[in-house]
Amino acid sequence: MKRYWRLIVIVTVVILTIGAFYIKSSLAAGNYPEFKIEKISGNERLINSVILNGNYTAGNSMGESVKVTPDGSEYNSNQSFIERIQGLYNNKIYRLQQEYRGFMRGKTGSITSYFEEEETLAYAEVINQSVRISNNDMEFDIAVLNKENDETISFTVPVPNRAMYTQVYVEDVQMTDDTLKVVTRNFSKDGGNAIYLYSFDIMKQEINEDERVAITGENENNAMNHLGMISASDQTAAQKYIIFSKDSPDGQDVQGYIVYNLETGEQRTLEPSQDLSGDALAYDNEYLYFSTGNQIVQYNIETDEITAEIDLPSQDTSNGDMQRNTLPMLHVDSDKMYLLTGNPGKKTSQNIAVIDTTTGETLYNGQLTSKKPIDQNGALHIFDIQIGS
């Protein structure tokens, strides 16, 4: 035995150290603060299925992604390897992958590429675009799944005038009957970009209409103004409109909104006014939601009037923070609005409220709390409100 001491020492040290490290890291909860949603007032049941997806950073580390629920928080680092690599996708895409495994195979693209209804799941993405090759092969990759009979129609169509563009990005997909409408942002080689709407006939498997909805540089004063897409609260749901903002070149001031009716093809511009000021957060069918700083305004774009004004919980500005407060985060789910306010970090707490969009009544009010005080440089950044798994 004595002759083998080198081997014995190395093997023992390796097993003890590495073993201890993995046993310890599986027991310790990573030493990150444990967050949860604590009720202040209202009906707790409303928040049961809420998941807040975020990232916790301490110091200058890369941060840890975390899910916060009413019961507690789950950090990415505490997940097993298998759980983690399956969670690489957006939550909604992951759910679609689980439910429609065959249809979703090989599909890339972000959540804006998908459209889901009770009977249909549609997908549109522009493939064959990369910096390496010239983009003359850009194609629409279209697939539509009929959930009832499990039949898939899929085809590819070249992007019209594709030689003009450097990149085409799918902003939204909508479908009515056999017509698939794809809203894209096309970056052209001369540096500008434009919003296009392509309509596909699913049965004939071809493009039957393409239309340029808006282009940067149209505005006479600001040749290079910027078009910001306002995202629908549920990006895969059916919507009657698409809305985007005409921003000043620096992206700071909104000079108006373009509302495009997908059914009629009509387009109109909403000019900023007393009623229409602040930062647009999201829209859901005919309702556009703004934040004015201390209120959330629900604006009906069909009747052009404010339908509800909801006061935000007062924010602590006593720390003399000259920075603009973080925009509230909004998720609309049928007639309920989930609202997250407050700045990440220790200075102000983050609040979550559930508000009835028809009456403006606050049904629930809660606060993100952590068991132990969070580190002075630590901050929890929430980037998504998710309802249900």
Add this chain to the structure above:
Amino acid sequence: MNRFTKLVNFELSRFMKIYLMLIALTIIVQVAGVIVKSNEYMARADKAISESMIPVAQFVEQNGAITFLDFARSLWFMASIGICAAALIFYVFLIWYRDWVGKNTFIYRLLMLPTNRLNIYLAKAISIVLMVLGLVSVQLIILPLENSVFKWMVPVDLRSDMTVGQIINGDYLSMLIPRTFTEFILHYGAGFMAVSVLFTAILFERSFKWKGIIAGVGYVIISVIIFALPILSTIFLNKNYLYPLELVGLEVVLGVIVTAMSIWLGNFLLTKKVTV
């Protein structure tokens, strides 16, 4: 079995002096790095606070509190790990070639041993793996010590503390010490595969000399292509057909195939073809 243990122990003994030097170097360089970097930061803080009369809190706000990652990302750390990695990669070759050099070529005696020649191959491979894991363990042992040195050097209001787990997960160290044991097995399994491929390439050269170099390089290229097949196909088809878990499963299977092929070929060359 006993023969095999003896061989492993023997291989370890032959590299022990350099190995211990590597460990000593790692400890000295890293601890020195912690001290130097802390002093630099403290000097900067002292200057700002005493000369420019900036309050501590404001200094931290402007410059950021120092964290352990400031060392982990410094040359002190990276160089020490890099030197150890380079030394072990070099030794993958040396562990074979040293047997052929010298007056009494040692490989004679090794090959004359009344044991299966596969044992010689595996003993060398296991020794490399053990030495890699040994260095990783040393890193794991000295990290908390270095973290204490850091806390002792920098006052609490200038630093932001991290646990050893956070330090490892927060940066490139997670390549060496992955988060979960599953990944640990996968990373070092891939490492073992790479060692076996290189060993077999070396034995090609030892068996057929000049022509063997071409065969060896060719063998490495074929192995890389087989292992990277799923990734290469994604690049060429521009489409990702596999779900992540399927991809991992396929890679494990391909990795096992490449490793088995390398060991089998290595054994064949060592038994039938190798020339002294």
